Amino acid sequence: xxxxxxxxxxxxxxxxxxxxxxxxxxxxxxxxxxxxxxxxxxxxxxxxxxxxxxxxxxxxxxxxxxxxxxxxxxxxxxxxxxxxxxxxxxxxxxxxxxxxxxxxxxxxxxxxxxxxxxxxxxxxxxxxxxxxxxxxxxxxxxxxxxxxxxxxxxxxxxxxxxxxxxxxxxxxxxxxxxxxxxxxxxxxxxxxxxxxxxxxxxxxxxxxxxxxxxxxxxxxxxxxxxxxxxxxxxxxxxxxxxxxxxxxxxxxxxxxxxxxxxxxxxxxxxxxxxxxxxxxxxxxxxxxxxxxxxxxxxxxxxxxxxxxxxxxxxxxxxxxxxxxxxxxxxxxxxxxxxxxxx
Amino acid sequence: xxxxxxxxxxxxxxxxxxxxxxxxxxxxxxxxxxxxxxxxxxxxxxxxxxxxxxxxxxxxxxxxxxxxxxxxxxxxxxxxxxxxxxxxxxxxxxxxxxxxxxxxxxxxxxxxxxxxxxxxxxxxxxxxxxxxxxxxxxxxxxxxxxxxxxxxxxxxxxxxxxxxxxxxxxxxxxxxxxxxxxxxxxxxxxxxxxxxxxxxxxxxxxxxxxxxxxxxxxxxxxxxxxxxxxxxxxxxxxxxxxxxxxxxxxxxxxxxxxxxxxxxxxxxxxxxxxxxxxxxxxxxxxxxxxxxxxxxxxxxxxxxxxxxxxxxxxxxxxxxxxxxxxxxxxxxxxxxxxxxxxxxxxxxxxxxxxxxxxxx
Numbered sequence: 034x035x036x037x038x039x040x041x042x043x044x045x046x047x048x049x050x051x052x053x054x055x056x057x058x059x060x061x062x063x064x065x066x067x068x069x070x071x072x073x074x075x076x077x078x079x080x081x082x083x084x085x086x087x088x089x090x091x092x093x094x095x096x097x098x099x100x101x102x103x104x105x106x107x108x109x110x111x112x113x114x115x116x117x118x119x120x121x122x123x124x125x126x127x128x129x130x131x132x133x134x135x136x137x138x139x140x141x142x143x144x145x146x147x148x149x150x151x152x153x154x155x156x157x158x159x160x161x162x163x164x165x166x167x168x169x170x171x172x173x174x175x176x177x178x179x180x181x182x183x184x185x186x187x188x189x190x191x192x193x194x195x196x197x198x199x200x201x202x203x204x205x206x207x208x209x210x211x212x213x214x215x216x217x218x219x220x221x222x223x224x225x226x227x228x229x230x231x232x233x234x235x236x237x238x239x240x241x242x243x244x245x246x247x248x249x250x251x252x253x254x255x256x257x258x259x260x261x262x263x264x265x266x267x268x269x270x271x272x273x274x275x276x277x278x279x280x281x282x283x284x285x286x287x288x289x290x291x292x293x294x295x296x297x298x299x300x301x302x303x304x305x306x307x308x309x310x311x312x313x314x315x316x317x318x319x320x321x322x323x324x325x326x327x328x329x330x331x332x333x334x335x336x337x338x339x340x341x342x343x344x345x346x347x348x349x350x351x352x353x354x355x356x357x358x359x360x361x362x363x364x365x366x367x368x369x370x371x372x373x374x375x
Numbered sequence: 376x377x378x379x380x381x382x383x384x385x386x387x388x389x390x391x392x393x394x395x396x397x398x399x400x401x402x403x404x405x406x407x408x409x410x411x412x413x414x415x416x417x418x419x420x421x422x423x424x425x426x427x428x429x430x431x432x433x434x435x436x437x438x439x440x441x442x443x444x445x446x447x448x449x450x451x452x453x454x455x456x457x458x459x460x461x462x463x464x465x466x467x468x469x470x471x472x473x474x475x476x477x478x479x480x481x482x483x484x485x486x487x488x489x490x491x492x493x494x495x496x497x498x499x500x501x502x503x504x505x506x507x508x509x510x511x512x513x514x515x516x517x518x519x520x521x522x523x524x525x526x527x528x529x530x531x532x533x534x535x536x537x538x539x540x541x542x543x544x545x546x547x548x549x550x551x552x553x554x555x556x557x558x559x560x561x562x563x564x565x566x567x568x569x570x571x572x573x574x575x576x577x578x579x580x581x582x583x584x585x586x587x588x589x590x591x592x593x594x595x596x597x598x599x600x601x602x603x604x605x606x607x608x609x610x611x612x613x614x615x616x617x618x619x620x621x622x623x624x625x626x627x628x629x630x631x632x633x634x635x636x637x638x639x640x641x642x643x644x645x646x647x648x649x650x651x652x653x654x655x656x657x658x659x660x661x662x663x664x665x666x667x668x669x670x671x672x673x674x675x676x677x678x679x680x681x682x683x684x685x686x687x688x689x690x691x692x693x694x695x696x697x698x699x700x701x702x703x704x705x706x707x708x709x710x711x712x713x714x715x716x717x718x719x720x721x722x723x724x725x726x727x728x729x730x731x732x733x734x735x
Contacts, residue, residue, distance in 0.1 A: 064617070065619040065622045094619055097647055097648045098618045211452070225584075227616075228584060228617075343616060345616055
């Protein structure tokens with residue numbers, strides 16, 4: 034057995050133990066005191082279909098407040114991490130994430146605009162999607178030269194698009210009514226899963242699953258693409274088409290996450306590095322590993338956000354506060370050991 | 376009334392006015408007071424042209440002055456709020472008042488100010504380098520207003536009386552504040568701390584966000600209500616919490632700020648997450664009345680809250696009192712439809728003992 038394979042096996046063994054613990058632990062943690070055994074009882078009762086005799090408030094805390102929130106955190110974390118891993122692979126660049134290529138800002142602008150104009154949750158979701166995809170389209174048009182898109186130009190087009198939509202977000206904040214709309218917009222943009230309900234789970238699950246499966250289906254082509262465009266072409270891969278399929282999948286996932294939870298940064302950037310260090314660079318191992326690590330990471334962060342103080346802490350702040358220093362550390366290490374080997 | 380009698384009364388009036396004018400010119404006593412950033416302000420005479428930038432203050436000016444004639448500029452958001460409420464109905468002219476004099480973040484538009492030629496501009500005292508200094512540099516008299524406590528708000532009424540030369544009316548308002556407070560205090564001061572009604576005041580309560588008032592506002596203290604968010608250590612204006620935290624606190628009364636157009640007690644009653652709350656089971660969720668709890672109108676809100684907190688201890692005629700006070704402030708009494716709207720009767724009608732205390 035190769036060393037990489039042994040590492041992967043160990044990784045999945047650890048995940049198999051840690052994951053269920055993290056989920057149950059998260060369901061048992063919260064500001065409202067629900068005895069641990071009751072949490073298990075309520076969940077068990079739900080699964081087996083026996084209505085246990087638990088206090089109704091405890092049941093609604095577990096079923097209507099915590100369960101959707103735990104699921105949302107895991108879905109969003111997994112989605113963002115897969116998206117980040119795929120982007121880093123196709124762009125052969127460790128500094129790329131959904132935020133860099135402009136999707137997050139585009140979706141953020143769409144959502145903020147919807148809050149300003151309509152104030153309905155459905156409009157927010159719809160607008161976030163539409164503008165997330167629009168951002169990708171703009172990046173595509175900006176970066177196409179002579180029927181292909183050089184990687185550097187693509188990343189720069191992403192930066193430009195992102196800056197443009199950020200400016201539009203500022204404009205919306207500027208014109209929004211400071212007593213009513215502005216706090217809602219600011220709060221939503223900072224990212225939070227505090228008000229997740231079962232409907233939100235649906236909105237999140239469909240695109241994330243779809244995008245995730247698309248990326249998973251392209252995993253071997255991403256491997257080939259990460260050797261470089263010339264080699265990939267020589268091996269018969271449609272470089273352009275694959276890259277754009279990946280971008281659309283990433284847009285789908287990011288827009289869904291932004292629509293439901295606001296802008297949650299850093300996960301798509303940081304988690305794939307962790308995963309790469311643990312299971313190696315091949316995407317058939319890296320993508321699932323990124324997904325579970327992303328899910329675990331955002332679950333943990335969201336647990337902190339909802340339990341640390343009586344007030345909610347915005348997710349965007351926590352992911353950046355923890356993500357930035359960890360990333361800086363990783364950057365130094367991986368630069369010395371990993372990416373420079375190219 | 377005959378033509379003769381009109382001219383007979385007109386003559387002495389003219390004499391009195393002329394004399395008043397003379398003493399005004401002689402102007403022995405300029406008006407002096409210290410504003411709320413600690414600066415000594417001197418006016419030669421009561422101001423005739425006043426611009427008010429802080430949003431809650433224009434209605435205070437109207438209440439002290441009994442009209443809008445001297446209000447020549449205000450914040451566009453304040454104009455919108457006034458136009459939606461009773462003052463806008465009584466004084467449609469508010470829609471015509473200049474709003475070009477202020478921009479985002481209460482930054483004054485100095486050139487528009489100079490065109491408007493105000494005698495006095497009332498402005499927030501915080502961040503003076505951006506908000507006040509540009510006006511003072513061009514010679515405009517600025518009165519700084521603070522915020523954050525009842526004492527500050529009460530002093531603003533007093534200052535407003537001085538600016539307008541209506542100290543009598545300001546004193547009358549403050550005396551009414553004192554009397555209402557005293558009457559509520561007589562009832563609630565004997566209630567021991569642990570028996571006081573617990574509550575949470577939500578600034579936003581919708582599918583996206585639950586945000587509570589963390590500060591222990593004066594208008595909670597007068598009716599002896601315990602703000603559980605404040606007791607838990609929060610101290611900011613509005614703080615976002617999650618549903619579990621609300622379930623944990625489980626207040627006796629839930630209040631929804633009328634500023635939030637989506638706020639509706641029925642939504643709280645219908646939310647499956649909150650069926651276990653005692654405020655939901657006892658139907659004690661209320662949308663607050665369209666009255667400003669932090670200004671001259673505050674006593675009306677104190678009485679409203681005291682009645683909700685201790686429905687057996689108070690039996691006040693709220694509608695009559697609100698009608699009388701608003702008539703004194705704005706010149707015309709609100710009709711029954713206005714009162715229903717001010718008291719949120721359609722939103723609160725199904726809540727515990729609401730119709731009994733506040734209905735027609």
